[in-house]
Amino acid sequence: MPRAVREQQMLDAAVRTFGSRGYMAASMDEIAELAGVSKPLVYLYLNSKEDLFTACIRREARALTEAVRAGARPGLPADRQLWSGLAAFFTHTARHPDGWAVLHLQARTHGEVFAAEVAAMRAEIVAFVTQLILAAAREAHRDPDLREAEVAGLAEALVGAAESLADWANVTPGVTARQAATTLMNFAWAGLGDLMAGRHWTPPADGGDADVPEPQSEVTAPVR
Amino acid sequence: MPRAVREQQMLDAAVRTFGSRGYMAASMDEIAELAGVSKPLVYLYLNSKEDLFTACIRREARALTEAVRAGARPGLPADRQLWSGLAAFFTHTARHPDGWAVLHLQARTHGEVFAAEVAAMRAEIVAFVTQLILAAAREAHRDPDLREAEVAGLAEALVGAAESLADWANVTPGVTARQAATTLMNFAWAGLGDLMAGRHWTPPADGGDADVPEPQSEVTAPVR
Amino acid sequence: MPRAVREQQMLDAAVRTFGSRGYMAASMDEIAELAGVSKPLVYLYLNSKEDLFTACIRREARALTEAVRAGARPGLPADRQLWSGLAAFFTHTARHPDGWAVLHLQARTHGEVFAAEVAAMRAEIVAFVTQLILAAAREAHRDPDLREAEVAGLAEALVGAAESLADWANVTPGVTARQAATTLMNFAWAGLGDLMAGRHWTPPADGGDADVPEPQSEVTAPVR
Amino acid sequence: MPRAVREQQMLDAAVRTFGSRGYMAASMDEIAELAGVSKPLVYLYLNSKEDLFTACIRREARALTEAVRAGARPGLPADRQLWSGLAAFFTHTARHPDGWAVLHLQARTHGEVFAAEVAAMRAEIVAFVTQLILAAAREAHRDPDLREAEVAGLAEALVGAAESLADWANVTPGVTARQAATTLMNFAWAGLGDLMAGRHWTPPADGGDADVPEPQSEVTAPVR
DNA sequence: AATGAATGAGAATTCATTCAT
DNA sequence: GATGAATGAATTCTCATTCAT
Numbered sequence: 001m002p003r004a005v006r007e008q009q010m011l012d013a014a015v016r017t018f019g020s021r022g023y024m025a026a027s028m029d030e031i032a033e034l035a036g037v038s039k040p041l042v043y044l045y046l047n048s049k050e051d052l053f054t055a056c057i058r059r060e061a062r063a064l065t066e067a068v069r070a071g072a073r074p075g076l077p078a079d080r081q082l083w084s085g086l087a088a089f090f091t092h093t094a095r096h097p098d099g100w101a102v103l104h105l106q107a108r109t110h111g112e113v114f115a116a117e118v119a120a121m122r123a124e125i126v127a128f129v130t131q132l133i134l135a136a137a138r139e140a141h142r143d144p145d146l147r148e149a150e151v152a153g154l155a156e157a158l159v160g161a162a163e164s165l166a167d168w169a170n171v172t173p174g175v176t177a178r179q180a181a182t183t184l185m186n187f188a189w190a191g192l193g194d195l196m197a198g199r200h201w202t203p204p205a206d207g208g209d210a211d212v213p214e215p216q217s218e219v220t221a222p223v224r
Numbered sequence: 225m226p227r228a229v230r231e232q233q234m235l236d237a238a239v240r241t242f243g244s245r246g247y248m249a250a251s252m253d254e255i256a257e258l259a260g261v262s263k264p265l266v267y268l269y270l271n272s273k274e275d276l277f278t279a280c281i282r283r284e285a286r287a288l289t290e291a292v293r294a295g296a297r298p299g300l301p302a303d304r305q306l307w308s309g310l311a312a313f314f315t316h317t318a319r320h321p322d323g324w325a326v327l328h329l330q331a332r333t334h335g336e337v338f339a340a341e342v343a344a345m346r347a348e349i350v351a352f353v354t355q356l357i358l359a360a361a362r363e364a365h366r367d368p369d370l371r372e373a374e375v376a377g378l379a380e381a382l383v384g385a386a387e388s389l390a391d392w393a394n395v396t397p398g399v400t401a402r403q404a405a406t407t408l409m410n411f412a413w414a415g416l417g418d419l420m421a422g423r424h425w426t427p428p429a430d431g432g433d434a435d436v437p438e439p440q441s442e443v444t445a446p447v448r
Numbered sequence: 449m450p451r452a453v454r455e456q457q458m459l460d461a462a463v464r465t466f467g468s469r470g471y472m473a474a475s476m477d478e479i480a481e482l483a484g485v486s487k488p489l490v491y492l493y494l495n496s497k498e499d500l501f502t503a504c505i506r507r508e509a510r511a512l513t514e515a516v517r518a519g520a521r522p523g524l525p526a527d528r529q530l531w532s533g534l535a536a537f538f539t540h541t542a543r544h545p546d547g548w549a550v551l552h553l554q555a556r557t558h559g560e561v562f563a564a565e566v567a568a569m570r571a572e573i574v575a576f577v578t579q580l581i582l583a584a585a586r587e588a589h590r591d592p593d594l595r596e597a598e599v600a601g602l603a604e605a606l607v608g609a610a611e612s613l614a615d616w617a618n619v620t621p622g623v624t625a626r627q628a629a630t631t632l633m634n635f636a637w638a639g640l641g642d643l644m645a646g647r648h649w650t651p652p653a654d655g656g657d658a659d660v661p662e663p664q665s666e667v668t669a670p671v672r
Numbered sequence: 673m674p675r676a677v678r679e680q681q682m683l684d685a686a687v688r689t690f691g692s693r694g695y696m697a698a699s700m701d702e703i704a705e706l707a708g709v710s711k712p713l714v715y716l717y718l719n720s721k722e723d724l725f726t727a728c729i730r731r732e733a734r735a736l737t738e739a740v741r742a743g744a745r746p747g748l749p750a751d752r753q754l755w756s757g758l759a760a761f762f763t764h765t766a767r768h769p770d771g772w773a774v775l776h777l778q779a780r781t782h783g784e785v786f787a788a789e790v791a792a793m794r795a796e797i798v799a800f801v802t803q804l805i806l807a808a809a810r811e812a813h814r815d816p817d818l819r820e821a822e823v824a825g826l827a828e829a830l831v832g833a834a835e836s837l838a839d840w841a842n843v844t845p846g847v848t849a850r851q852a853a854t855t856l857m858n859f860a861w862a863g864l865g866d867l868m869a870g871r872h873w874t875p876p877a878d879g880g881d882a883d884v885p886e887p888q889s890e891v892t893a894p895v896r
Numbered sequence: 897a898a899t900g901a902a903t904g905a906g907a908a909t910t911c912a913t914t915c916a917t
Numbered sequence: 918g919a920t921g922a923a924t925g926a927a928t929t930c931t932c933a934t935t936c937a938t
Contacts, residue, residue, distance in 0.1 A: 001922080022333055024248035028908065038924045043909065083427060109246055109333040153399075153407040156392045157385040164384020165377065175377070178427060183377040185425045187415045194414035201409045203307055203402060225897085252933060262899045264935080273933065449901075470781055472696035475928065486903045491930065531875055557694055557781040601837065601847075601855040608836020609829040616828045623825070626875060631825040633873045635863045642862035649857045651755055651850060673918085700912060710920045712914080721912065 007045050010035045015056050019098025023053055023110045050113070057107045057114060060099035061121035067092040068125060078136035082129070083185050086162060090177035093166040100170075104163060122159065130155040137196045154195070158188055231269050234259045239280050243322025247277055247334045278341060281331045284323035285345035291316040292349060302360035306353070307409050310386060314401035317390040324394075328387060346383065354379040361420045378419070382412055455493050458483045463504050467546025471501055471558045498561070505555045505562060508547035509569035515540040516573060526584035530577070531633050534610060538625035541614040548618075552611060570607065578603040585644045602643070606636055679717050682707045687728050691770025695725055695782045722785070729779045729786060732771035733793035739764040740797060750808035754801070755857050758834060762849035765838040772842075776835060794831065802827040809868045826867070830860055 013035035017026040028049055032039040046052040071088020072081040093100040107118040130151055161184055169180040194200075237259035241250040252273055256263040270276040295312020296305040317324040331342040354375055385408055393404040418424075461483035465474040476497055480487040494500040519536020520529040541548040555566040578599055609632055617628040642648075685707035689698040700721055704711040718724040743760020744753040765772040779790040802823055833856055841852040866872075 003922080006922085022248075022335075024246070025334070027906085029906095039908090040910080040924060041922080044923085049908070079425070080428060105329075105333045109329045110249075111246075149399075150407065150410075153389070153392070153404070154411050157389055157408055157411045160388020160392075161381040161385040164387065165381055168377070168380045168384075172376075175373075180377070182425070182427045183374065184381055185427070186374075186419055187378050187381045187412060189425045190415040190418035190423070191411045191413065195410055199414070201303070201406070201413045203406045203409070204304060227897085230897090251931085263933090264900090265898060267934070268898080451901080454901085470696070470783075472694070473782070476930080477928080487929090488903060488931075489901080492902085497929070527873070528876060553777075553781045557777045558697075559694075597847075598855065598858075601840070601852070602859050604840045605833040605837055605856055605859045608840075609833040612832020612835065613825065613829055616825070616832075620824075623821075628825070630873070630875045631822065632829055633875070634822075634867055635826050635829045635860060637873045638863040638866035638871070639859045639861065643858055647862070649751070649854070649861045651854045651857070652752060675918085678918090699910085711912090712921090713919060715913070716919080 003045065006035075006037065006041070010037065010042055010046060010052070011056055011059055014052050015060060015102055016098050018053060018056055018106055019101035023106045023114075028052075053107075053110075053114060054117060056102055057117045060096070060103050061118060063096070063099065064089075064092055064103065065121055065124055068128070072128075072132070078132050078139055079185070079189060082132045082136070083181050085128075085132070086181035086184055087177050089162060090166055090169055090180045094170055094177055097170060100166065104167075126152075126155045126159050129158055133158075133192060136192065140193070140196055150195075154192065158184075161187065227269065230259075230261065230265070234261065234266055234270060234276070235280055235283055238276050239284060239326055240322050242277060242280055242330055243325040247330045247338075252276075274337070277331075277334075277338060280326055281338060281341045284320070284327050285342060287320070287323065288313070288316055288327065289345055289348055293352070296352075296356070302356050302363055303409065303413060306356045306360075306413075307405050309352075309356070310405035310408055311401050313386060314390055314393055314404045318394055318401055321394060324390065328391070350376070350379045350383050353382055357416060360416065364417075364420055374419075378416065382408075385411065451493065454483075454485065454489070458485065458490055458494060458500070459504055459507055462500050463508060463550055464546050466501060466504055466554055467549035471554045471562075476500075501555075501558075501562060502565060504550055505565045508544070508551050509566060511544070511547065512537070512540055512551065513569055513572055516576070520576075520580070526580050526587055527633065527637060530580045530584070530637075531629050533576075533580070534629035534632055535625050537610060538614055538617055538628045542618055542625055545618060548614065552615075574600075574603045574607050577606055581606075581640060584640065588641075588644055598643075602640065606632075609635065675717065678707075678709065678713070682709065682714055682718060682724070683728055683731055686724050687732060687774055688770050690725060690728055690778055691773040695778045695786075700724075725779075725782075725786060726789060728774055729789045732768070732775050733790060735768070735771065736761070736764055736775065737793060737796055741800070744800075744804070750804050750811055751857070751861060754804045754808075755853050757800075757804070758853035758856055759849050761834060762838055762841055762852045766842055766849055769842060772838065776839070798824070798827045798831050801830055805830075805864060808864065812865075812868055822867075826864065830856075833859065 010031070014026075014031050017031045017034060021030070028039055028042060031052070032042045035042065042052065046055060068085050068089050071091075072085030074081065076084070103118050103121070107114045133151060133155060165180050165184055169175040169177065234255070238250075238255050241255045241258060245254070252263055252266060255276070256266045259266065266276070270279060292309050292313050295315075296309030298305065300308070317328075327342050327345070331338040357375060357379060389404045389408055393399040393401065458479070462474075462479050465479045465482060469478070476487055476490060479500070480490045483490065490500065494503060516533050516537050519539075520533030522529065524532070551566050551569070555562045581599060581603060613628045613632055617623040617625065682703070686698075686703050689703045689706060693702070700711055700714060703724070704714045707714070714724070718727060740757050740761050743763075744757030746753065748756070765776075775790050775793070779786040805823060805827060837852045837856055841847040841849065
């Protein structure tokens with residue numbers, strides 16, 4: 001069997017195993033067995049557990065971003081693009097729960113290197129969303145007087161909300177990808193519109209922060 | 225040294241270790257050493273690694289929910305309550321990064337049992353937020369004609385956005401808890417207002433879903 | 449059982465195993481079993497296979513040098529000292545064949561780090577022998593007009609001959625340590641005396657070297 | 673490419689790899705790659721790692737003995753023969769460090785079978801040297817009244833010294849093969865002459881051996 | 897209240913070796 | 918004459934957990 005095919009089988013098995021068991025609890029033994037090959041072959045082709053995991057992350061990240069980009073059809077009005085990108089996102093995560101678990105849970109939990117890998121993908125999506133938000137502002141004939149950092153925060157919030165809703169939709173029966181996308185649009189669109197129109201929600205002036213008392217100290221290491 | 229104190233020291237050490245190393249990579253040896261006690265004592269007091277981790281989750285979950293509840297001062301208008309609850313949330317996660325890592329990353333990544341433990345806490349917070357949303361609707365003298373499921377989705381989105389912003393704020397220099405809370409209010413409040421006023425964002429009527437093609441097979445080109 | 453005792457048992461087992469099987473062929477499993485403990489305990493006390501081997505080398509090196517020093521009783525004339533040091537050396541290597549194999553064979557064959565460890569011991573012995581040679585010169589009321597490098601070469605040769613004779617005596621039945629020491633003294637002492645008396649063996653003047661033709665080339669790596 | 677050539681390439685690669693890495697640490701993969709062929713071909717031609725190593729030992733042993741024999745030109749007086757044989761020996765070991773490492777270190781360290789292979793070569797050289805010693809005695813018109821065993825010991829010592837000096841010369845900058853040979857002749861020749869003249873160095877009559885106490889037990893203080 | 901001593905079970909990784917072509 | 922694909926069998930090392938004191 002040609003190497004390229006075997007490699008994909010291994011990645012399939014690895015994504016399934018990493019997604020369900022978790023990175024550390026997954027054993028190379030189990031992955032090899034699920035892939036239908038012997039362990040040495042996995043090492044021959046993919047080098048090490050770390051490299052295998054990285055390969056999984058990369059493949060799943062690319063698949064996800066491509067699904068989202070393919071979903072958000074350029075040419076539509078910005079809100080429609082956003083909605084259909086979101087719908088594509090929810091569809092993809094629902095169809096590839098293990099890939100999603102790898103990206104959203106496992107990769108962020110097991111070391112800087114892996115985390116950086118997903119962080120890159122996430123940054124790409126955040127950038128994409130940011131673009132859409134700014135495009136929407138232009139379409140509304142408004143010069144976006146939003147500060148850069150503010151838009152970044154909004155895009156973060158939107159993506160974060162989407163991620164949470166993906167988990168929620170996967171777990172709540174009867175919630176389709178389109179419904180999830182619609183809920184999120186309802187939640188976010190008006191706020192974005194307001195902001196673009198210059199209407200801000202303003203926090204109270206007093207230092208509400210003071211209400212949260214500083215904890216005395218986390219760990220008091222004994223001297224032994 | 226009295227048992228209760230020792231136990232807290234162990235939990236402190238465990239939270240730090242689990243938070244930084246991760247549940248599986250954390251060794252009981254390291255935790256015991258950081259706590260300044262011998263390993264058998266850790267077992268005597270906390271039984272097993274699983275129980276220890278569960279204890280950590282519970283302690284940190286309680287601390288977080290209490291911080292949020294304490295932050296959202298009843299008596300204020302609903303939006304102010306929401307804002308200050310969020311601010312308290314961001315403050316707490318910033319001050320207890322390891323506890324937050326335990327709850328947000330580790331507990332969700334290492335098995336159903338632990339995940340259920342945080343899920344319970346999260347459900348409590350979602351319920352709390354839902355209440356606030358409904359209270360806001362009442363304050364606006366509107367019978368909330370939002371369906372239950374819809375509100376659940378909104379609260380879910382809000383909490384998800386908050387979680388992401390917490391990570392983002394911890395990582396982005398110069399973003400304070402109050403700013404994060406304000407960003408999120410700006411993002412969410414208008415949308416909630418619209419919904420309460422019966423203004424919905426409507427998805428396109430056509431089967432936009434069909435745009436997202438079913439993937440042929442798991443096997444795609446290797447990413448390298 | 450107290451740690452120090454266990455550690456020595458482990459080192460005993462390790463020296464036996466490393467000496468007979470060789471460093472690489474020896475498995476930690478086998479060593480642990482021979483020591484009558486479980487593998488984890490070996491790792492707990494001695495860290496790693498490398499560290500274990502290093503500990504063996506150090507213990508055996510120290511034992512050997514101490515045996516030689518103890519054998520060469522100061523106060524005797526230099527030749528007697530040399531002889532009894534050699535006899536002690538042959539006695540020790542005969543009594544501790546595994547330790548001798550570790551030092552003479554294994555440690556020199558498995559990497560710079562280990563080799564350096566024995567090299568240090570060997571240098572110590574060479575220095576000791578050098579001293580004895582110079583002392584002999586002084587006793588013969590001769591200012592040793594031997595050049596430093598020359599004496600170093602002689603000491604090297606003497607020690608090398610001793611090492612070979614140790615192997616030979618261990619393998620040839622009926623050769624005692626005292627006989628081996630006597631053979632070596634017979635072999636070496638007159639030569640040293642001659643040198644100290646200024647009588648040198650002189651090589652032929654012509655370039656006898658030219659007789660040994662330069663090999664064309666060792667490896668001709670193909671281009672693939 | 674004809675088989676004979678390929679085989680030599682493989683042996684070249686193997687000697688280099690075994691010499692530098694050591695027998696066990698050398699992998700067939702590395703050897704095949706260095707030889708520029710695929711692993712199965714190595715097995716086709718040389719059967720197994722053991723056989724490959726044996727082939728290396730034999731080739732290098734033959735090369736060394738031939739170099740020595742070619743160096744010791746018959747017809748010369750015995751001391752000159754010995755000197756030029758030694759010079760050839762030092763020249764060869766200096767020019768073929770990997771081959772020398774295979775013979776002197778690796779082959780003796782990894783099992784009886786390989787050790788026997790070099791032992792045979794060594795015996796040949798020892799016999800050759802013995803002959804030269806006896807020839808020298810004859811040239812001095814003396815019936816060698818040396819006992820067989822005694823001469824064997826002397827030859828053993830001479831060869832052992834030569835082996836050590838070879839390592840020493842390879843490692844000490846500025847020591848040529850001819851110098852090493854001269855040093856050894858200076859060291860050994862007078863002693864041999866004395867012995868042939870019936871002058872013996874005599875050991876002390878008393879049981880000097882008793883000075884070396886039997887070690888109480890293997891267990892001694894740890895070395896750290 | 898506390899610990900030094902000890903282990904069973906399993907993890908990742910490597911390597912000599914062989915088919916089928 | 919030559920190789921890409923594949924594996925059985927070890928090996929080093931780690932860790933949660935317990936016992937005797």
